């Protein structure tokens with residue numbers, strides 16, 4: 027069964043291409059363009075992992091993260107952002123996000139973070155499963 | 162112009178003198194009144210008491226005149242009076258404003274560029290996926306060329322990322338908490354961080370830190386950025402033949418002075434005026450973004466400090482930074498330190 031991933035990013039082109047690329051790697055992507063849509067999607071079905079952009083028009087990504095953590099506390103959230111500010115990403119980690127990545131990121135790096143996020147035994151410490159990013 | 166600027170202090174002078182005089186007149190009037198109505202309580206009939214009162218009035222008047230003269234003299238020294246000084250101040254304000262908007266612009270561009278670059282890089286990756294999967298494609302005579310072009314798109318995308326991240330770290334607002342910083346400790350830390358890189362480039366870092374350096378008020382991460390950028394530049398400049406970086410600290414008046422000197426390639430005179438410009442670099446593609454010194458310059462200027470450079474080709478380069486020390490009455494120093502800025 028493919029990994030079910032929810033991508034919340036207001037950048038349409040990014041959602042489209044990531045859906046294709048991850049789709050080939052046995053990850054089924056539900057791509058939504060706003061925080062509100064993200065909340066709606068999560069109400070309708072379960073996801074194994076979320077990729078969340080921090081800077082969006084309607085709801086601040088951090089607010090979306092807080093809502094997700096209430097709706098599905100166990101579901102790992104990876105912050106993916108073009109925002110560039112590590113501080114915002116660190117705020118996200120403090121609020122329960124699993125990990126973060128800066129756009130543009132390497133697909134291998136992203137895959138590594140996704141697989142370690144969904145393999146993490148809940149609650150316990152985990153070894154990071156980071157593959158070296160190859161070209 | 163001069164008539165106008167003469168009139169203003171005279172007006173202030175009269176108003177101030179009037180203000181000082183008023184209560185004084187009140188006191189004299191009260192004495193007079195008391196003498197008229199309450200004679201039994203104040204025995205001012207004898208000459209001695211009259212003399213004492215007169216002396217007091219006289220002394221007071223002399224005090225007022227002296228105060229008024231001093232006030233006037235002081236007003237004449239106000240920088241606002243001097244059109245030249247005023248011009249200088251204007252210039253500084255304009256420059257500060259310009260820097261802030263460049264910082265904001267940089268952050269905005271960095272944000273906006275990351276998304277399209279991310280999409281481009283992913284699209285290139287997608288084409289790569291397709292190429293790899295299709296056996297027909299692999300037979301195409303252009304296969305290798307296509308692969309090469311895709312790799313190039315990704316490499317250049319990574320380069321964009323590096324630039325935008327540097328721009329963001331420059332415009333970042335998060336780590337700007339001002340605190341008291343011991344410059345010596347900070348330099349020791351940064352030097353330790355850079356030591357490996359320096360050794361790899363065959364150069365050494367020498368510290369000559371004065372003991373009595375007072376603390377400065379700054380953001381720790383910004384100070385770190387300044388020292389890292391300058392040390393990295395010095396290491397780069399000595400890459401070919403190795404050499405020595407000497408970091409010196411000292412105290413001069415109300416400023417802490419830091420010198421970072423290298424024995425590297427030096428900067429030709431023609432380039433000297435441009436090194437603080439954003440994106441000015443002489444380094445090969447992928448090695449330098451040209452943002453290092455412009456970041457240093459902006460941070461230092463915003464702190465009310467200054468940065469100067471002295472350089473000689475094939476001898477070396479010395480950057481001198483002066484930063485205002487922390488003081489209770491620190492506010493006046495920004496104006497005081499405005500004598501000369503090095504570049505721009």
Ligand SMILES: Nc1ncnc2c1ncn2[C@@H]1O[C@H](COP(=O)(O)OP(=O)(O)OP(=O)(O)O)[C@@H](O)[C@H]1O
Nearest residue numbers: 394395398427436442443449450451452453454478
């Ligand atoms: N210590 C130095 N010795 C010789 N040249 C220097 C020195 N410091 C700076 N320069 C010159 O000034 C230019 C601009 O420096 P700056 O730090 O702004 O950018 P950069 O080092 O080229 O790139 P970046 O710091 O963004 O990686 C350099 O490319 C170099 O030509």
Ligand SMILES: [Mg+2]
Nearest residue numbers: 390394453454
């Ligand atoms: Mg540099």
